Amino acid sequence: MVEKIFLNEVKIPETKSVYELIKEEHSHLVCSSCGKIEDIMIDTSILQAALSKQSSFKVQSSEVIFSGTCQDCQD
Numbered sequence: 603m604v605e606k607i608f609l610n611e612v613k614i615p616e617t618k619s620v621y622e623l624i625k626e627e628h629s630h631l632v633c634s635s636c637g638k639i640e641d642i643m644i645d646t647s648i649l650q651a652a653l654s655k656q657s658s659f660k661v662q663s664s665e666v667i668f669s670g671t672c673q674d675c676q677d
């Protein structure tokens with residue numbers, strides 16, 4: 603199996619863009635306190651199903667950014 607690897611620009615509001623090599627589609631957890639970015643694998647098919655009910659847009663990929671506070675910053 604050939605792995606899909608490409609450079610992905612992660613645009614996060616109010617933060618300079620970060621670049622990463624991605625192997626699989628994934629989403630991001632962004633800490634609004636320390637700025638740490640964690641990757642998370644999440645099934646976005648539910649979101650895509652919801653989207654398809656409201657739009658005829660054909661989704662090829664999706665990326666979700668969750669902002670909040672990381673474990674270290676919660677103390």
Ligand SMILES: [Zn+2]
Nearest residue numbers: 633636672675
């Ligand atoms: Zn943090």
